[in-house]
Amino acid sequence: MNAIIADTETNTMNGYPIEIAYANCAFDQGKLVIDQENAFDGFFSCPDPISLGAMAVHHILPSEIENKPLYSTFKLPEGITHIIGHNIDYDIRALQKCQQTIQVKGVCTLALSRMVWPELESHNLSAMYYHVMDDLVTAKRHLRGAHNAKADIYFTGVLLLAILEKLAIKDMNSLWLISEQARIPNIITFGKHRGTAIKELPSDYVAWLLKQPEVDPYLRKALENI
Template identity: 30%
Template structure:
């Protein structure tokens, strides 16, 4: 990747679960596909209780957080400046729990993975890495600490590097634009009763039904899903065309 005026941060978080969902661990690293990541990690003490299900996932006990700064300070841990980029696997989740910092741009490797490799049966970060690298022992060993924010950032670095190399992405702006396109033009729907069916297809046997898309647009959807469904309907009304 060439020189970019703005920095690209890889981030991952662990949280309490529940509502409100408070951050208890943050890891970040500046992204450079040519170097191993230098990962910075900080834990935080939440104001509320830890949910059992969340504890099972990340293995962090409340007593381990007693001397940590409060969760509300997490937003200042990553030295973000206006115009910088954050990269995460399901980035909207991490962006929200670190405090929704203003004037930064979000890049989602989950949406990109679903766009680039719609044929695989799982798009969790480790599953995508197994798809790309094969069932390698070194990858399994790295994943033994999965759901540790530091280990997840190291895996995120591997995935982000694969994406920018394969797509010949040269800057944070290109990375952001590709992420936005992937999230608003997904090839297949990744959830629900029509999971695996195509959004941009006129073949009724393989396409998500148009009336289903119209119904879902009346529901509470995240902005990217809403835009994707609107794009698919507009594409069909125009009798197809290039959407890649």
């Protein structure tokens, strides 16, 4: 298997990964097989403290990582070409703190969820898990473990299978290509034009944004398209 569903929990926003979980997955005769039973879940120490905001989200205590291996000891399995996750860029950036030379294609279930179900008011992982589950009581019980990395890769896997069924995707390259398409935004999400369709942005604002060095690459594609 050369793809994984992955999730990280960090010591602060965009900080060091202190919990990393992943499950191998691959398409077999057009069906995605996820090896959840052998999923990896590890805790890691880091040089900075855990912020209160991060602790309130993932509930990882300083004592739980105190004697764990340093985050930089983590390495991805050999041969991984695709990493799948909800807002996957965040997790890839966290993993790059461990292993600077990660060369993978990211598949974002957040972007895919927004494309497949644009009418939903929320596309965070918990909301999407409720949406794709028929049994809401069971979903509620499962979600009590949300923001634990191992639990989140399970939720992402369930969501991913629903997306694949909806889009009739049967191979990894097609999944990556449609994820790339889904990640190109239609609406600006920040600044004085927040909420405006990108195609309706003033031309001088588009020109200004394109000159900014840190513009998200997918936003840049959207801007260049107009």
